[in-house]
Amino acid sequence: MEKLIEKYYRPRLPHIWCPGCGNGIVTSSIIKAIDKLGLDQDKTVIVSGIGCSSRASGYLNFDTVHSLHGRALPVATGIKLADPELNVIVITGDGDGTAIGGNHFIHTARRNINLTVILFNNNIYGMTGGQYSPLTPTDSKATTAPYGTLERAFDIAELAKAAGATYVARGTAFHANMLVDVIAKGISHDGFSLIEAVTQCPIYFGRQNKKGDASAMLKTQRDNAVTVEAAKKLSPEQLEGKFKIGVLHQSEAPEYTKQYQGIIDRAQKGAK
Amino acid sequence: MAKVLLLQGNQACAEGAIAAGVTFFAGYPITPSTEIAEIMAKRLPEVGGKFIQMEDEIAGIGAIVGASLTGKKVLTATSGPGFSLKQEFIGYATIAEVPIVIANVQRVGPSTGQPTAPAQGDMMQARWGTHGDHPVIALTPASVPECFTLTIKAYELSEKYRMPVLLMLDEIIGHMREKIEIPDYDTIEKPVRKGPRVGPNEFKAYEPDSDGVPPMADFGTGYRYHVTGLVHDETGFPNGSPAATEKLLKRLHEKVERDIDNITMYEEYKLDDAEIAIVTYGGTARSAYAAIDMAREEGIKVGMFRLISVWPFPEKEIAQLAQKVKVIVVPELNYGQMVGEVKKAAEGKVPVKPMSKYDSEPISPKELLAFVKNL
Numbered sequence: 217m218e219k220l221i222e223k224y225y226r227p228r229l230p231h232i233w234c235p236g237c238g239n240g241i242v243t244s245s246i247i248k249a250i251d252k253l254g255l256d257q258d259k260t261v262i263v264s265g266i267g268c269s270s271r272a273s274g275y276l277n278f279d280t281v282h283s284l285h286g287r288a289l290p291v292a293t294g295i296k297l298a299d300p301e302l303n304v305i306v307i308t309g310d311g312d313g314t315a316i317g318g319n320h321f322i323h324t325a326r327r328n329i330n331l332t333v334i335l336f337n338n339n340i341y342g343m344t345g346g347q348y349s350p351l352t353p354t355d356s357k358a359t360t361a362p363y364g365t366l367e368r369a370f371d372i373a374e375l376a377k378a379a380g381a382t383y384v385a386r387g388t389a390f391h392a393n394m395l396v397d398v399i400a401k402g403i404s405h406d407g408f409s410l411i412e413a414v415t416q417c418p419i420y421f422g423r424q425n426k427k428g429d430a431s432a433m434l435k436t437q438r439d440n441a442v443t444v445e446a447a448k449k450l451s452p453e454q455l456e457g458k459f460k461i462g463v464l465h466q467s468e469a470p471e472y473t474k475q476y477q478g479i480i481d482r483a484q485k486g487a488k
Numbered sequence: 489m490a491k492v493l494l495l496q497g498n499q500a501c502a503e504g505a506i507a508a509g510v511t512f513f514a515g516y517p518i519t520p521s522t523e524i525a526e527i528m529a530k531r532l533p534e535v536g537g538k539f540i541q542m543e544d545e546i547a548g549i550g551a552i553v554g555a556s557l558t559g560k561k562v563l564t565a566t567s568g569p570g571f572s573l574k575q576e577f578i579g580y581a582t583i584a585e586v587p588i589v590i591a592n593v594q595r596v597g598p599s600t601g602q603p604t605a606p607a608q609g610d611m612m613q614a615r616w617g618t619h620g621d622h623p624v625i626a627l628t629p630a631s632v633p634e635c636f637t638l639t640i641k642a643y644e645l646s647e648k649y650r651m652p653v654l655l656m657l658d659e660i661i662g663h664m665r666e667k668i669e670i671p672d673y674d675t676i677e678k679p680v681r682k683g684p685r686v687g688p689n690e691f692k693a694y695e696p697d698s699d700g701v702p703p704m705a706d707f708g709t710g711y712r713y714h715v716t717g718l719v720h721d722e723t724g725f726p727n728g729s730p731a732a733t734e735k736l737l738k739r740l741h742e743k744v745e746r747d748i749d750n751i752t753m754y755e756e757y758k759l760d761d762a763e764i765a766i767v768t769y770g771g772t773a774r775s776a777y778a779a780i781d782m783a784r785e786e787g788i789k790v791g792m793f794r795l796i797s798v799w800p801f802p803e804k805e806i807a808q809l810a811q812k813v814k815v816i817v818v819p820e821l822n823y824g825q826m827v828g829e830v831k832k833a834a835e836g837k838v839p840v841k842p843m844s845k846y847d848s849e850p851i852s853p854k855e856l857l858a859f860v861k862n863l
Contacts, residue, residue, distance in 0.1 A: 226714075226725075228725060257712070258708065258709070258710040258712065259708055261707055261708070263554070273714070274714055274716065274725060274726065277712055278712055279557075279707040279708065279711070279712055279713060280712075280713075280714045280715065281554070281557065281714075281715045281716075282714065282715065282716035282717065282718065283550070283553075283580070283715075283717070284550070284576055284577060284580055284717060287546060287547075287550045287577070289547075289550075290514075290542060290546065290547035290548075290549075290550025290551045290554070291550045291551070291553055291554035292554060293514075293540070293542075293547075293550075293551050293554065294512070294514060294550065294551030294552055294553060294554025294555040294556075294557075294562075295554040295555065295557060295558055295707060296554075297512070297538050297540055297551070297555065298511075298512050298538065298554065298555035298558040298560045298562075299558040299707070299708055301708065302558070302707065302708050319543055319544060319547075320543065320547055320550075323542075323543035323547070476538060479533045480533045480536055480538075482533070483530075483533030483534045484533070484534060484536070
């Protein structure tokens with residue numbers, strides 16, 4: 217493990233995450249996936265937005281961009297389209313990626329540009345102190361929902377699929393090894409990949425909603441997650457209140473930057 | 489080979505960008521800037537570049553920020569409402585020192601306003617649209633040939649100072665057609681970004697040279713640096729200490745201020761013996777040339793100081809002008825924006841008269857002549 221830290225992390229500790237936060241586990245899963253695939257560190261770019269998880273970019277030893285709130289995907293799109301040789305990985309949170317960044321999210325998925333998005337889902341705005349996000353479950357408490365949230369939460373995986381993502385997976389901080397695997401598959405996939413990484417925020421989500429400490433929240437992930445394979449054998453009643461983990465969707469579609477090269481070839485031949 | 493063409497200002501802006509070596513455009517269509525996007529969509533693939541129409545204005549500028557980090561020269565184009573949406577990223581590119589060029593073809597506002605009518609109402613938005621204290625470089629062409637040359641100049645400045653440069657067109661200039669002689673693009677010097685002179689181990693991403701500007705490494709070349717909109721120190725990593733905050737903000741201002749004489753651009757027209765000076769810019773300057781010629785025929789000594797770089801504002805030059813003439817007139821297509829800057833620079837040494845027009849029509853030479861005669 218020490219070797220991975222030396223190779224992939226910048227010597228910038230301590231990090232800003234609270235005790236018990238799952239973001240460190242998800243970040244290390246990304247690093248393990250990168251290492252497993254043997255990606256060229258000089259040709260890999262990490263782009264994030266703003267929020268707790270988005271601070272990860274600063275800790276990782278690659279070309280990294282800590283961009284604007286909700287805007288990681290446009291920046292990543294510019295990098296990937298300008299230089300398709302680069303592996304571009306996006307780190308975002310549920311608030312960053314699905315609220316202010318929601319429109320970018322669906323359109324980037326629609327284009328099927330070869331980016332890998334790891335969306336850290338802790339169900340809350342952590343950095344601003346516990347306000348509800350589009351992925352906060354209905355009837356949850358938040359500092360901006362002292363009587364409970366009215367809004368229904370997105371199923372971000374379903375949204376990604378509907379918008380045209382060609383690889384969609386979900387993992388959890390508890391199932392860290394599996395998370396490495398689904399992230400690695402997403403990076404290898406030629407097209408837009410979304411990996412929802414369920415992570416615990418004991419301080420701002422857990423405390424307000426009486427979910428217990430970090431270990432209790434990890435156990436909740438363990439107890440409620442059902443692998444895609446196991447879910448096939450369960451009835452809808454048995455799946456009530458559970459969520460699926462693993463590769464949820466994979467399909468083939470033309471990848472944007474490769475398609476764009478076709479445009480250049482046509483333009484340079486003088487054809488329309 | 490040089491070509492003589494009849495082009496629109498928007499077209500000349502797009503061609504200027506290609507001549508400067510732009511290979512990436514991302515944007516969102518908005519009148520009256522749309523032709524810039526349309527031409528880039530056709531022209532960029534011909535030169536091996538890329539065009540992408542993004543889902544909104546914010547995404548358009550976000551994508552060019554990303555593309556610029558890979559070493560490409562980049563452009564986006566917009567008009568007032570879109571310019572507002574892009575402001576947060578303009579601030580980001582300023583603090584993160586990412587060279588980008590934004591063309592704003594101004595229309596009547598606020599809000600949707602008059603999409604197809606000319607205005608010069610975003611001059612202060614260009615200066616203060618994003619949040620915080622920051623320097624701005626904004627250029628304003630007054631002819632189709634100048635759309636071409638100033639666009640190239642915008643890249644020279646943007647790459648040199650590592651910051652956004654704003655091209656403030658107005659609808660008159662954007663949609664006007666004029667004869668333009670376009671040189672062979674191979675003969676045009678392409679602005680060059682200052683690259684690192686040390687290896688990745690010694691490289692500090694935001695360590696400035698003596699000119700206040702840090703060399704910039706392209707993503708993907710092994711320098712592995714961090715880009716953030718947070719206040720950062722020379723390493724590029726967040727450092728919110730009062731000392732680091734002051735040092736960074738001071739440097740961002742000073743890299744422009746110290747070189748202000750090289751950035752400031754203006755034109756003097758029949759100003760030598762003038763008693764009345766017209767200070768104006770962009771499409772409105774076109775009427776001023778004609779009004780001045782008409783006035784001169786009647787023996788009225790009028791001349792023009794045309795702002796080409798509007799930001800930074802040529803304060804020193806306007807102060808000198810205020811010592812020379814008896815009155816300054818500032819015609820502009822807004823309720824009065826740059827006139828405030830002229831007054832500030834003139835420091836009460838001479839009366840400064842606004843001639844504001846905001847009815848969606850240009851100021852005609854006759855109207856300007858009448859205004860001058862009534863002084």
